[in-house]
Amino acid sequence: GAGxxxxxxxxxxxxxxxxxxxxxPISGHVSLxxxxxxxxxxxxxxxxxxxxxxLDKSGLPSDRFFAERPEGxxxxxxxxxxxxxxxxxxxxxxSLDPTTYGYTFGSGTRLTVV
Amino acid sequence: xxxxxxxxxxxxxxxxxxxxTYCNSSTTLSNIQWYKQRPGGHPVFLIQLVKSxxxxxxxxxxxxxxxxxxxSSLHITATQTTDVGTYFCAGGxxxxxxxxxxxxxxxxxxx
Numbered sequence: 590g591a592g593x594x595x596x597x598x599x600x601x602x603x604x605x606x607x608x609x610x611x612x613x614p615i616s617g618h619v620s621l622x623x624x625x626x627x628x629x630x631x632x633x634x635x636x637x638x639x640x641x642x643x644l645d646k647s648g649l650p651s652d653r654f655f656a657e658r659p660e661g662x663x664x665x666x667x668x669x670x671x672x673x674x675x676x677x678x679x680x681x682x683x684s685l686d687p688t689t690y691g692y693t694f695g696s697g698t699r700l701t702v703v
Numbered sequence: 704x705x706x707x708x709x710x711x712x713x714x715x716x717x718x719x720x721x722x723x724t725y726c727n728s729s730t731t732l733s734n735i736q737w738y739k740q741r742p743g744g745h746p747v748f749l750i751q752l753v754k755s756x757x758x759x760x761x762x763x764x765x766x767x768x769x770x771x772x773x774x775s776s777l778h779i780t781a782t783q784t785t786d787v788g789t790y791f792c793a794g795g796x797x798x799x800x801x802x803x804x805x806x807x808x809x810x811x812x813x814x
Contacts, residue, residue: 692736692802
């Protein structure tokens, strides 16, 4: 596609509910990143894929967070048993080569846990 | 761990005034990227600097990478209301494709 597509744009979850956030990267972009952005803050790294391989998941805040990219294109970020502190915008970014071309971000999913 | 500090946190200017934001890293960077995020929007890639002392220009925007590759700046000449947003620097280190982000500088421009 023309850009990085994320769905849903907005998600309200009750505390304890599981959620799944989807990212469709730009076709051909091998690198895919998930970031968490709290209000008024910069993006915080969660995890990174190169094709289907998850090369770095050091930013995932707890074992309730899980990400996958089984076929090297679409990625899903899953949060189990959501807590209020999980409320944030979750940004997906893809790149052909982030050290050369930078990241292209999607519009994000705003998650509110009530 | 690696940190990227960005100052100032906020800046209000009158339209037509200049604006500069500074980025400082605790470690040497392999590259630095700059992004702009409009209110309610997502970060948009502006530019990447790789070489020591590099200077790049995009119309009214001038980007610099320090000689030691530990600091960078973004300067906007004669700001316009369309420049409103938060400007982030993000540094890369080595082969790690994970960028370390500054907290951003929020720019407000009074018409």
